[in-house]
Amino acid sequence: MPLPVIAIFDIGKTNKKLFLFDEQYRIVWEQAETFTDIADEDGDPCEDVARLNAWVRNGLMRAQQLPTFEIKAVNFSTYGASLAYIDADYQPVGQLYNYLKPFPDTLREQFYSTYGEPAKLSLQTASPCLDSLNSGLMLYRIKYDKPALFDKILYALHLPQYVSFLFTGQPVTDCTSLGCHTMLWDFTKQDYADWVKKEGLTDIFGPITPSDHVVDVPLNGHSVEVGVGLHDSSAALIPYLSAFKEPFVLLSTGTWCVSMNPFNRQPLTAEELQYDCLNYLHYGGQPVKASRLFAGYEHEQQVKRLANHFNVSPDYYTTVAYDPGLIDTLQQRIPESKTVEFGKKEALISMTGSVFNNRDLSTFATYDLAYHQLMLDIMAQQLISTNLVIADSPVKRLFVDGGFGKNPIYMSLLARAFPDIAVYAASVAQASALGAALAIHDHWNSGSMPTNSIDLKLYPTQ
Template structure:
């Protein structure tokens, strides 16, 4: 009889895509399923994730994996998006829809919060003021807008911990979910902020557990307590490299992460969309964000229309050093000192007259010069005194030769790498519980690197 393969299953719950990945003991993906759910409407008519459907999908997908005769499932974990609470009653049943973090936060309630608790809360909790994206404010909103629901809440679980709860029935709090722009965690005090107690938010005041904590499912499988997906994506790098580095994780947002910078966040940094969160070991990670992927999509559509090209024509444009030199001599260039990186600030390219560019290639190179100037300004916010010598870029921009070449030119005194890693968040969630399911050493080649000069 063929021996079953020992595996770890990970649910990776994104806002758009929901995935189930199965890893073998060498961290190769041996099965991958992906699905999308239609959003439903919450009790105010605002779109939100369908909690009932998510719940059913998690259970049925896991049941299917357990019935696969090729696998012996010995580990299970969750990586999921943050800033979302599931409110449970005393019986462990959800009381509310999974409210969307993009829902508007009432202005009058914001004013009331600041009057009662001061503006310093945002700096102390390393949380830019983001309304419902500060998950603590979701509880505050429930308390004052829907008090009849608020008073029934026994546990407020961040989404990753709720997904774990489905399998273990154990309601817990976890470091990476609590320590990510939630407005709940006081980084200096290393405990919940005083406003949480002042407002009697007892449903969130459990001590956050380490990310490698496990429980057991009904069938005695080692079950992780879930992780915030951005923090999970950092785990493979922390496990693979001893020397200091910055990870620039790119998608719709370009997020610069420095796990070695524990300098307290300043009010000025906060205004420039800089924040801190806790990594899987409970240590602060300084992070800054730039809406770079969104800006790239916007500008490439505009350039394609103007120059009558296909919308993805930029993929054919090769890095041209001579053209960069020519543009630098022809036009005044944005610099990291002048580029504005506050919340959702425009790229300097927006101010340029597109009629001055003879070709798509010329305009696209100038756009990338402007975008990289802004990116360097964002990166410099997290550099700190640690000044790491390595920068890893993963996600969409790691495949963009022009972006990578300009970044490497700027950081000529550092090593800049494009990094290729499949399903980093899910991989991180499997790695963090490695000791509980895997009797093999962690492979050295988890990440493929390409250096740019």
């Protein structure tokens, strides 16, 4: 008998993956492909949407031909802040523009002069003003900057729903994409923002559909339950919500370090938005207060700088053990170093740019000493960023997944920074993909939800 499985497409900016999970949510088969960007009509890098379409369709077809598996369902986890467009013939039109695409100054000024101050709109929509990273502004840009293309657009679909549409033919909107710094959703009214309605964009987004919704679709001769897809950061939270009922914060680390607190119900403040705080919507439709820090990128750049200065390999930092003596030495030596005293919040520290980048490396006798200073500087910012989502909520556990969860210096400093909270390095195999599978568990799996999918390692406070 073929093994019943769910297929999950996990689509990142560069790496595209297809997984098959069995009913116990173990990965039983996978394949991956690396995509390179193409240029849009302005010469800026963008996703190759035609190649993506072909890879998704062909990937599922190949998986269905594997004789040892029976695909019962399929769902999708993708990066956010990106819209794909379809025309009246339900065919792709235009480009899947990059969320880092430069935004015209004139259109930015036009938007905010028409609809209000950036700070006011940010509070309403729980979205820092991020230009193209606000996917709603990307559609606004097309309307005024590319009117011929705009006239062809029947639906604008966030990327998870677009990939789902390739199989279902149903254009829908999902809350996990809608609520992710899009500037489209008014969190105070739980409705589209006023500017979206005034621009006549609400119908372009299609009906809002629950994240656990599925459509029964005949695919290649088989009946398959197809989900609507989820934004990857929201999907990565689902295994933790499934496994832990007591309040926690998930610190997902990669290029961005995103602190997510699904138990903080307080509205965003102007100060929080200043520090790149925002709200997500998790798959149940509830707000998730989150804060972002560009710490993974900063670490990547600075270890290259350290490698050049000390004439070692770029990954030499992986050999450096946590040394509390070096931490004490550095804090006594550089009291004005902008490294926040652990347990205290220093509102004046810069959350943009690099503190360490301005340090003179010749003042550090060894690589180990300099690397500990780098981690102190990163932790100074991380403490503020994570504290923003912890404040006034009964959090007792902090889970760290991703790259920094494997870094003993980062984890030891984090535990020291939060002495009243249990700090764990958490490991979930393919958390975003697993979350997308769990979101539609009841539609394909008669077994119970997994309780052992997360590996934890507790770090002491000293």
